[in-house]
Amino acid sequence: MSPAAPSPAAPSPAVEFRSVSRHFGPATAPVKAVDGVDLTIAEGSFFAMLGPSGSGKTTCLRLISGFEKPTAGSIRIFGQDVSDIPPNRRNVNTVFQDYALFPHMSVRDNVAYGLMVKGVDRRTRDDRAEEMLSLVKLDGYGDRKPAQLSGGQRQRVALARALVNEPRVLLLDEPLGALDLKLREAMQDELKTLQARLGITFIFVTHDQGEALSMADSLAVFNNGRIAQIGTPAQVYARPRTRFVADFVGSSNVLPPDVTRAFGGPAAWSSLRPEALRLTAPDGVALSGTVTTHRYLGAGNRVTVATQGTEISALVPAGQPLPETGATVGIAFDPAALHVMEGEG
């Protein structure tokens, strides 16, 4: 099939959503899983869709792979409208959340499946499958059945199976959700390395903000079927656009308008990172409060202080003096760290 649109001078983005909505249920009272999403994902990026469950991120992923169809709007993959293209003809592959390995096939046949349905001969596809298995460090596992593998190994098979088709976009649906912490961290590094090496676009869905921040080079935060903010991890972390983002991404203090004003800002919602706060002696500072709790975090302590009718957390690095619970402390911070947000939602 020849591209419908003439190639523009600038390369097309890998994936583009233009006011895409996906509603379920009756037209009179629809459930808006995805509601007017505009999104541009650059080729070669490692893009994260972050949000709580039911926020629409997985539906967006399924819209790209073709397992959902938009109720309104259009989706382009490398500039081509895919509204009419079924999943099997989209050069996009998915690593499914539960891996969805074919239980009746060997690991090798699982990996070679995409080539088999394209009519590639057995020798070639077996060779390619072995290559992919070695790419995910599973050399020699080809003859096993999925049931004989550990969770981490199945995850790698799913990855190899999705990559064998040389997709231009790889979709990952909560790919690390079922793994334990240690394995998860190792796989995060591996996925990152793999993406850099292959140079293809990775789009992954997660509800784990730490995972999104550490892996992605840009991310979209979803809330109620809409995108609350798009940006680099640093942007989203440091300058959350809305209260929801500030709450969901990281552990910011979210300050209501009157507290913001007491802190020296305008009467609007704002956020303040715990690490930007310093606890001082109560005298000679504009703000003070009472220590209510501390929590040991390893690299430091998180101290909660009650002030101005709200609670504020400060990160006290390890080695610094820790105020007792019930003590009165002063709160100091760099005014530049106070980030005033645009909206509440």
Added chain:
Amino acid sequence: MHSDRASIGLRLSATAGLLFLHLPILVVFLYAFTTEEKSYAFPPPGLTTQWFAVAWNRADIWPPLYLSLWVASVSTLLALILGTLVSAAMVQSRFFGRDQISLLILLPIALPGVITGMSLRSAFSIMDIPFSTLTIILGHATFCIVIVYNNAVARFRRLSGGILEASADLGANSFQTFRHVLLPNLGSALLAGGMLAFALSFDEVIVTTFTAGQQSTLPIWMLQELVRPRERPVTNVVAIVVFLATFFPILIAYYLTRDGAETAGSGK
């Protein structure tokens, strides 16, 4: 007191219950070897294998046997096709009227056979359809659908729904997904359903008496012998054949589905 050991009374009554279910069938095997021709005398005065040869040479047994095999095969095939189609539709999506359809599938075995039989008989009478092998098959296939359906639906539910999507995602069209992913995973459940449907059809007598007209399936032949015995030991031999023809498919069906959650026989 509620330890992991059952009381003696419970163990005895459970064991007795199981024996009650199984011993009577063994009696048929014993009687096939008796030398007594005229009565059901117990214990048998002597043992012989001659009745197997006698039965083999009885010309009137073969046509009913062939008819039963033919009817069971065709009914099973029809039930396999229809049962698989409907289970695929029911598992795939929720739609209006879904519950009514599952009731409709269940009805032919939920209601007593005499009702299914009499209904078909009424329809044939109203529409002036003469009795034939086809009328027998119509009835059998109808109550066999649910057997295949139950097995297929149970397997569909156990399959990770993701594997069908994974197949499409990897570039397979619907037919490739069906052949390479769905069929291999559904296969043993369908085979089990087919075995049970065959056993059920091969053995069925109640609906058949309403739809067969002058033809005899093996169970109908047997029923006539039971009501008006002619050569009792031959009936014993046929009983063994009928029993084995249903016993092995059931056993195979059990082994095909035992690792799964599906219970092969739920709701005969």
Added chain:
Amino acid sequence: MIPAAAPAILAERGLADRLTAIFWRRPRLLLGILLAPPLIWLGLVYLGSLAALLLQSFYSIDEFSGVVKQEFTLKTYAELFRAQNLDIIIRTLLMSAAVTLGCAIIAFPIAYYAARFAKGRWKAVFYLGVMLPLWSSYLVKVYAWKLILAKEGIITWAADALHLSMVLNAVLSIPGIGGNSLSTSWIGTFLVFVYIWLPYMILPMQAALERVPNSMLEASADLGASRSQTFRTVVFPLALPGIIAGSIFTFSLTMGDYIIPQIVGTSARFIGLAVYQLQGTAGNIPLAAAFAVVPIVIMLLYLTVAKRMGAFDAL
């Protein structure tokens, strides 16, 4: 490694791809294609026949010519209330109730043991032990009992051997349910019915009992309840939906059966036998149809009550 020129969209290859795209665009079309053959079959053959049954039951037969008059009438239903026909219905219902009760009593220890004590291998043994008799040849099972209950058969022989002939004769001489031999008595019919339908009671009962957590029984014991108290207050109420679900099968199957009373028992007629004889030798299809409607109505009532009692959760 990935050629940048790889297309974002793969070309369509042939008819299979084109059909796949059509199914994908119109999922209802695929659903329709899947559902059409089975629904046409069940709709035409089964529902059509049930409709024919109802229709026939509103026809009547001309008493002189014996020809079915295809005119709407309630005359045929009125015939059901003649004393001899009412007898058949009541006799059938009584037998169905007795069989259901008998099945419940015999099934309980088996279901209870299988659900609560059988583990691993024994669980499989119990499962197969119930499943095989359920599925194996109906006619052979009935036949086996004709052999067992015959006057010269095993039961008589065993009674002789154990010097219990007196007991057997005493039982057979009970008026109303006894008879010349077990195979021609009500007791015989009852025994065979119980035997044949027993697995249908065991399975739902076991399913219901398996849902009773062991901790609940232990809690009851801890609170000082005796075995019989635990049974009455904890086990039985929890097993009840299973018993009702099983009773749907045993009741309905007994009500519709006509082979067993024909082979074992007195020659008194049951609904099933009445239906069979009326449509066959008597050629009175309307009355046969009306008789067949009786179990349908009774089962509908039974199901409505059972549903209220939560029996369907145990199926």
